[in-house]
Amino acid sequence: MTRFVDQATILVQAGRGGKGCRSYYRDLWSRYPTPDGGDGGRGGHVIIRVNPQQTTLLDFQARRHFRAGHGGNASSNKRHGAQGKDCLLEVPMGTLILDEETGELVRELLEPREEVTVARGGAGGVGNAAREKTKYPGAAGPHYGKRFDTGRMEGAVGEDRRLKLELKILADVGIIGMPNAGKSTLIGKISQARPKVAAFPFTTLHPVLGAVELPDGSPIVAVDVPGLIEGAHQGKGLGLDFLRHIERTRLLVHLMDIAGMDGRDPVADYRALREELKAYRKEVAEKPVILVANKMDLPQAKKNLTRFRKETKTRPLAISAQTGEGIPELLEKIAAQLKRIRK
Numbered sequence: 001m002t003r004f005v006d007q008a009t010i011l012v013q014a015g016r017g018g019k020g021c022r023s024y025y026r027d028l029w030s031r032y033p034t035p036d037g038g039d040g041g042r043g044g045h046v047i048i049r050v051n052p053q054q055t056t057l058l059d060f061q062a063r064r065h066f067r068a069g070h071g072g073n074a075s076s077n078k079r080h081g082a083q084g085k086d087c088l089l090e091v092p093m094g095t096l097i098l099d100e101e102t103g104e105l106v107r108e109l110l111e112p113r114e115e116v117t118v119a120r121g122g123a124g125g126v127g128n129a130a131r132e133k134t135k136y137p138g139a140a141g142p143h144y145g146k147r148f149d150t151g152r153m154e155g156a157v158g159e160d161r162r163l164k165l166e167l168k169i170l171a172d173v174g175i176i177g178m179p180n181a182g183k184s185t186l187i188g189k190i191s192q193a194r195p196k197v198a199a200f201p202f203t204t205l206h207p208v209l210g211a212v213e214l215p216d217g218s219p220i221v222a223v224d225v226p227g228l229i230e231g232a233h234q235g236k237g238l239g240l241d242f243l244r245h246i247e248r249t250r251l252l253v254h255l256m257d258i259a260g261m262d263g264r265d266p267v268a269d270y271r272a273l274r275e276e277l278k279a280y281r282k283e284v285a286e287k288p289v290i291l292v293a294n295k296m297d298l299p300q301a302k303k304n305l306t307r308f309r310k311e312t313k314t315r316p317l318a319i320s321a322q323t324g325e326g327i328p329e330l331l332e333k334i335a336a337q338l339k340r341i342r343k
Contacts (some may be wrong), residue, residue: 015043017155043121
């Protein structure tokens with residue numbers, strides 16, 4: 001399985017421009033020599049582009065320094081230098097590019113094949129064929145003289161920047177809940193994703209994406225967001241690392257262990273997680289939510305569900321991700337909610 005990486009710091013360096021050429025040509029019929037030095041080539045840019053097939057920033061862990069090619073030097077007979085080769089970096093959709101020194105947001109890449117130039121190559125030096133052109137008093141047209149302003153012959157230095165890449169997953173549905181609520185079992189049931197499932201907390205250490213087909217045949221993307229516990233917005237558990245992945249989801253499925261395994265109280269867990277979302281960001285807490293009571297196949301589930309409805313004044317959808325009970329109803333509810341959200 002590919003390791004999930006959602007943050008990286010890289011150094012990008014654009015190419016230097018090539019040198020302009022100072023050269024003269026004189027034939028037997030010319031009174032003055034003709035400048036014929038070409039211009040230097042532009043240095044290569046550093047470009048970051050979205051690759052829809054990528055889901056992680058793992059490529060930027062082993063290699064962090066990226067350079068574009070330098071521009072070629074010019075020569076006589078007005079031959080210009082070659083353009084430096086651009087350096088193309090590919091990232092997943094939902095990647096934020098920030099300037100690490102200033103903290104400024106450079107670009108947020110949200111569309112397939114969307115790209116941005118993060119470091120521009122230096123301009124090539126200007127040859128004397130372009131610069132050494134003047135007009136003599138009384139002359140009928142432009143001529144070339146002996147004294148000229150040759151301008152900049154050296155190529156300009158390319159930009160270099162230190163950038164921070166941060167991935168926020170793009171998904172239609174985010175599955176949230178306390179550890180051991182059954183999120184991995186659920187996403188494995190409704191999609192082709194195969195996350196690790198075990199009877200202990202924090203089995204899943206990174207978000208898991210799964211393609212889900214709704215009852216009407218339309219495809220959506222769901223993400224299992226792990227590591228949310230009380231105090232997650234302060235960095236406890238794994239929550240702070242993955243709370244940001246909820247920001248780009250349209251709909252949240254709040255999954256609860258209604259059977260109260262491991263001595264947990266479903267009512268307390270529900271209230272604690274709601275408070276965590278509010279403390280993290282108001283916009284996240286206000287996202288549409290489908291409340292789901294999981295593990296209805298276990299003892300104490302029905303009794304706890306009755307108490308939960310009474311104390312929270314909510315009507316969660318009862319399911320069992322293990323047996324599949326209630327899964328079709330959940331998918332229909334997700335489809336209806338997404339339809340309303342898109343409108």
